[in-house]
Amino acid sequence: MKRRAVTSAMAWLLIIYILPLVGIIAYLSFGELHLGKRRAERARAMWPATARWLSDLKQSQHIFAHKNSDVARALFQLCEKRQGIAGVKGNQLQLLTSTEDTLKALVRDIQLARHNIEMVFYIWQPGGLADEVAESLMAAARRGVHCRLMLDSAGSVDFFRSTWPGMMRNAGIDIVESLKVSLLRVFLRRMDLRQHRKVVLIDNYVAYTGSMNMVDPRYFKQDAGVGQWVDLMARMEGPVATTMGIVYSCDWEIETGKRILPPPPDVNIMPFEQESGHTIQVIASGPGFPEDMIHQALLTAIYSAHEQLVMTTPYLVPSDDLLHAICTASLRGVDVSIIIPRYNDNLLVRWASRAFFSELLEAGVKIYQFEGGLLHTKSVLVDGQLSLVGTVNLDMRSLWLNFEITLVIDDDGFGSDLSRVQDDYIARSTLVDRIRWENRSWWRRVVERLFYFFSPLL
Known part of the structure; x- marks a missing residue:
């Protein structure tokens, strides 16, 4: 009954069409955001x-x-307006x-x-x-x-x-x-x-x-x-x-x-x-809290970047709006880096996230795969000044579903501290090469697209 992204609605409709009984049960269980x-x-x-x-x-x-x-x-104004x-x-x-x-x-x-x-x-x-x-x-x-x-x-x-x-x-x-x-x-x-x-x-x-x-x-x-x-x-x-x-x-x-x-x-x-x-500033998201707050905050932070944007996340399944904002930032000259773990504990997310690599790489975004374990840190650093640190992954579940919390810090001293941490992550990572990525095997491309189909539901 509520307007949702067309991709999400179409994914649910197709699941229900292909597997009617299973699809209907799944939708009643997971399709609508009801707290009880x-x-x-x-x-x-x-x-x-x-x-x-x-x-x-x-x-x-x-x-x-x-x-x-x-x-x-802009981000602090948004938070004050929406959270009071x-x-x-x-x-x-x-x-x-x-x-x-x-x-x-x-x-x-x-x-x-x-x-x-x-x-x-x-x-x-x-x-x-x-x-x-x-x-x-x-x-x-x-x-x-x-x-x-x-x-x-x-x-x-x-x-x-x-x-x-x-x-x-x-x-x-x-x-x-x-x-x-x-x-x-x-x-x-x-x-x-x-x-x-x-x-x-x-x-x-x-x-x-x-x-x-x-x-x-x-x-x-x-x-x-x-x-x-x-x-x-x-x-x-x-x-x-x-x-x-x-x-x-x-x-x-x-x-x-x-x-x-x-x-x-x-x-x-x-x-x-x-x-x-x-x-x-503290941002709280989830049922009962200002709707779409963390998604709006991330978009505002990304569009505020003029020189550098560094993001770390264990699960990279962004919304279309976030993907567009990240690519746009890179295309307008911002130095954009995303650090993710090379090996992930979630098979669905591991393959679905790779479906976004080509578009990001084409826009000039640098993607680093962390080799030192499962990088679970969730952070965003904008121009060395504006930092976001908390529990939010760059996936649909964190953006629109779960109870999450994020700190927004306006301080270049803290930004320097966070930058050193992110630089250490990058030093322990491998940069994804665009040419090698475009030459990956066809079966990997097929698997990525199959799992990408479920990205609105992850």
């Missing part, structure tokens, strides 16, 4: 209280940024490129927590350093810290089958299995709609987000043949934790029906002056 009646009602009911909270937050004018760089201005809140300034921001460093830093912050800890992850895989995080979280709960943990039912299936949920609940941790998967719910809610955010909030002041699930790469998907996963996380201190807290509270209320709006911001929430702090 109860969750949809909660999403509608939460907004009046959330709007009042945002209105109160706006009284703290000193935390909001009113000026942006030329390259970031401007970017916040005075944040301390640190990039963490090692999973071991990230998990050890997280354990230290949990040990220092005094009031509350909130977490949401798509995947929590027991084993290795992830167990140390679990132990520290239980210790925090036992000493009186209010701990809430929300994990996606499908992504964290191994966790929920282990003994950890029982031990954590016994320690006093509130655990929620988000978007439960079962045959009984298949026609009540879209089953492939997932909680894909990765967020940690500590004492409404320290925050983490990025591409990393709660896993130790040494113990995760070792038999997939793609190597260890390579991720990027951001650790933040400052008012951005407050804006991320409102996203978490909305997710919690949609899933449980319980309201946990974060407390009003402390007057001393911004210890870092504007000269030494970062300006950050």
